[in-house]
Amino acid sequence: MAKDFYGDLRLGILGGGQLGRMLIQEAINFNVNIHVLDPDPNAPCKRLCNQFECGALNDYDTVYNFGKDLDMITIEIEKVNVDALEALEAEGVLVYPQARVIRLIQDKGLQKQFFKQNDIPTSAFQFISSKENLASTQVALPYIQKLRKDGYDGKGVKRINTVADFEHAFEEPSIIEELVDFEKEIAVIVARNDRGDISTFPMVEMEFNPQANLVEFLIAPSTFSDEIQAKAETIAKKIANDLQIVGLLAVEMFLTKDGEILVNELAPRPHNSGHQTIEGNYTSQFAQHLRAIFNLPLGNTDTRANAIMINLLGEEGYEGLAEYEGIEEALAIEGVYVHLYGKKYTKPFRKMGHVCIIHSDRATAIDNARKIQQLIKVKA
Amino acid sequence: MAKDFYGDLRLGILGGGQLGRMLIQEAINFNVNIHVLDPDPNAPCKRLCNQFECGALNDYDTVYNFGKDLDMITIEIEKVNVDALEALEAEGVLVYPQARVIRLIQDKGLQKQFFKQNDIPTSAFQFISSKENLASTQVALPYIQKLRKDGYDGKGVKRINTVADFEHAFEEPSIIEELVDFEKEIAVIVARNDRGDISTFPMVEMEFNPQANLVEFLIAPSTFSDEIQAKAETIAKKIANDLQIVGLLAVEMFLTKDGEILVNELAPRPHNSGHQTIEGNYTSQFAQHLRAIFNLPLGNTDTRANAIMINLLGEEGYEGLAEYEGIEEALAIEGVYVHLYGKKYTKPFRKMGHVCIIHSDRATAIDNARKIQQLIKVKA
Structure with a gap:
């Protein structure tokens, strides 16, 4: 600067x-x-x-x-x-991030090629240009089909279980990826400034709800071994360095059942998996992104408390001017931070806000997060 | 609501x-x-x-x-x-705060009367309507003369040492106050919502620099005895309750050399003595003020770390478009949070920003604060 x-x-x-x-x-x-x-x-x-x-x-x-x-x-x-x-x-x-980095990350195919070229562990994959190709792929069924471009928040992703699913597959250029039998979805946010300083936030875990079949909340810090956490952070740093990115990079990964880490996707910006850093860490991901793009010394990313982040999604069955229920009750619980996003209109599953729950005791933090998921509803 | x-x-x-x-x-x-x-x-x-x-x-x-x-x-x-x-x-x-509360606090004379009527400890005082009255007061010299209205940041306050100072005294309606030989200036911020919940932030200390003859920085939490801290917090709660204020109230006090606490002044709003709560406490004074005026449950005011707040004042000898020196060097120190206020023009002693320094070790926090006072300069 x-x-x-x-x-x-x-x-x-x-x-x-x-x-x-x-x-x-x-x-x-x-x-x-x-x-x-x-x-x-x-x-x-x-x-x-x-x-x-x-x-x-x-x-x-x-x-x-x-x-x-x-x-x-x-x-x-x-x-x-x-x-x-x-x-x-x-x-x-x-x-910042540089145009070439955005161009690469916009295309999930280029991302996968980049991982391969740079020895970054990722699941086996193959490119296809239209769904006709599905009949002759080398990746074994079942697998995941992802559009190379414009996928977002689970959109542009399909699971192909059998040959019968081929006709419902995407027609556009896509990748098919081996299904990963993962133990946990994890993420590491890494920052790099123009002078080359690199710093990671501690690894976070996505807590999966098997009934609802979706990520229920995000929890940090992780309780996996130091070795696994160090491995995830090393991978994130390597990617930031290989890309020579300036700014924040969110690295979403799978931790497999045999302790392997496979990189899933990148986002070159502040990310949903880092919202808990606002209250949970000494430096927030937003402050860190600014430090990085302004070429300032990067901040301390250490954890200050157990932190859980839950998204406030628009309730199913409601569309229109947003109304919020239960926030007063939620704020009566200690260590609860509500962030509303100022969106005028809600629709099902729209991200309308998030809540961060911090507590010195991890189990209490989880209990409080579950309570808040029951309390707060975004309706219309 | x-x-x-x-x-x-x-x-x-x-x-x-x-x-x-x-x-x-x-x-x-x-x-x-x-x-x-x-x-x-x-x-x-x-x-x-x-x-x-x-x-x-x-x-x-x-x-x-x-x-x-x-x-x-x-x-x-x-x-x-x-x-x-x-x-x-x-x-x-x-x-919120209510108009009657603002009216009372606008007038330092009414504040003093309110303290007296409600048995709130404060220094001895007397009203005067013009400087002519100074010759016949009951408060002994030396004393402090304060304008009843419109004083701000040390303006509107004069020390009257001898009869020779009478001619330079304020002409307007004022109070004269017995000089307090204090050990430390302290402050407690208290919040009250419309349902009557009351909560205090931990007492903070103003660290005085005897060379410069001004408050150098603010430090929290205090290391005075629990008894003294509890006494200060009880006084702040009593005032909030006596006033039936809705919102935040900053209570500035003197701790005398014999352990007595005397209330100096009130501010019915977020206050300079609470800026360190943004990073130092579970709830910031700003979040607490909003919780109070929205009649929400008040947040946990506990301390998260030793926190020091220093004001960034416009450097003497500079007036005009503000320029900032040393911020990059300051941000290289761990636990440093810079808040600039977006003021276009600087002038000597104008509050242009503040820095919060947090650290698990109090002595290190103080060392870092002193370093930052040397590093950051606001010039033009």
């Missing part, structure tokens, strides 16, 4: 959702001028920035014009026009 | 300075719509709220018109038009 500190810095954020919102909450401490681009006229960041522009993130001209008078651009979503970001980089705008 | 949660709530803040700014950082989690009134067109809150209005806080019409369509009003400075707030209260706008 040329400037000693940031009163004049114009920082653009591509995307004005909850990640941008929490990034702004932290960026306020750094005095920067925030510009936000988002297609939603009611985006959560709209009223919290120096300038809000409503426009398409995947349109070249929109992104280019948004960025051309800014000093630095970051993202809170990968689905942005990378050609425009490359043009801006060529003109001297700092783009 | 009538509403279960706050998507539609219009909250007005009188004052758009750093206290409002940090309150907004927290209010973002509660989803409320924030309206801010401040006379400074470059106020720190300007770009962080749903609506910013530039206008005089002491003007009846300005405050009344600002508030008449809001659901709730709070303050970040006491110097506001209380008549307008009373009119708004009469029309059903929730004003």
Whole structure:
């Protein structure tokens, strides 16, 4: 950074959702001028920035014009026009994460190739260009089909169990991946600044609910062995270094039943698996992302307490102006932090907020998290 | 609160300075719509709220018109038009702290009378209406003269040592107070919600620098005896209860050399002596103020770590567009949190930001704080 500190810095954020919102909450401490681009006229960041522009993130001209008078651009979503970001980089705008990193991560196929080329452990896979190819793959059934592009929050992913599923498969370019019989889904968030400092947050575990067949909550720190945690953190650091990324990188991984770690996917930005760092760690993922892109010394990522993060999702069967139930009761429980995202409208499974629960005793934290899942409902 | 949660709530803040700014950082989690009134067109809150209005806080019409369509009003400075707030209260706008509390606290004379009437320990005092009265007071020289109204950050306070100082004394209505030979300046922040729940933050100590003759930093938690801490917290709770305040109340006190506690002054809002709660305590003073005015259960105020707060003041000899030195070096030290207030212009001693330093070891925290005082400079 040329400037000693940031009163004049114009920082653009591509995307004005909850990640941008929490990034702004932290960026306020750094005095920067925030510009936000988002297609939603009611985006959560709209009223919290120096300038809000409503426009398409995947349109070249929109992104280019948004960025051309800014000093630095970051993202809170990968689905942005990378050609425009490359043009801006060529003109001297700092783009963190770099356009080439976003381009690679936008395509799950390129991600997989990158893992292979760099000896990063990942599940066996194969590219297919259309569902016709499914009949002649080398990966054995059952397997997972993932669209190479534009998948999000479980969308763009299908499980193919038998030949009978072929006709319902995606038609678009995709990858098929060997099914991993995992013990636990885990994640490590790593930060790297331009001078090459690298730092990881402690590994977190996703707690799976077998009845509902989905991730119920996220818990940190992990209780797996130091060896497993160190291995996951080493992999995350290696990826950050191989990519030479500037900014935050979330690395989602599978821990297999025989103690192997396989990298699943990357996100080059603050991530849902790091929300608990706001209250649970000495430095939050949002503060760390800012330290990284501003080329400042990275903060201490140590854990301050057992922390659990649960997403507040729009309740099934409700769509419209959001209403929140049970928050008062939840706040009566000690160590409960509610973060609402300022979204006007709810729909089923929309991420409307999250709650962080901290406690010195891990079992109590889990009990409290389960209580809160019963208490808080987002309806319309 | 009538509403279960706050998507539609219009909250007005009188004052758009750093206290409002940090309150907004927290209010973002509660989803409320924030309206801010401040006379400074470059106020720190300007770009962080749903609506910013530039206008005089002491003007009846300005405050009344600002508030008449809001659901709730709070303050970040006491110097506001209380008549307008009373009119708004009469029309059903929730004003927290209540207009009568602000009226009382605006006048240091009424504060002193209130202490006397409610058996709250405070130094001996006497009212005077002009400096002519100084010749015939009952309080013995040397003493402190304080303007009853509009004093702020040490302004409006004079020490009168001898008869020779009479001619330089304030002419306006004031109080004279017996000089307290104190061991330490201390403060307790207390919160009370409308259902009558009361909760204090642990007592903090102001660390005095005898060379510079000013408060150097604030340190929490205190190392004075449990008995002294309990006494200070009991006094703060009694005042909150006697006032029936809704919101936060900062109680500044003197601990005398013989272990007595005397109340100095009150501030009915978040306060400089509570900034370290953001990183140092389970609930920050800003989150607690919002819980109190929204009539939610109050949060856990326990300490998470030794925390020191230092103000970043505009350097002497510099006035103009603010520039910050040494922040990068400061952030290289572990447990350092920089909060800049987004003020465009600096002048000598203007509060431009603060730094919180946390550490598990108190002596290390103090060492680090001293280092940071040397490192960070706000110039122009």
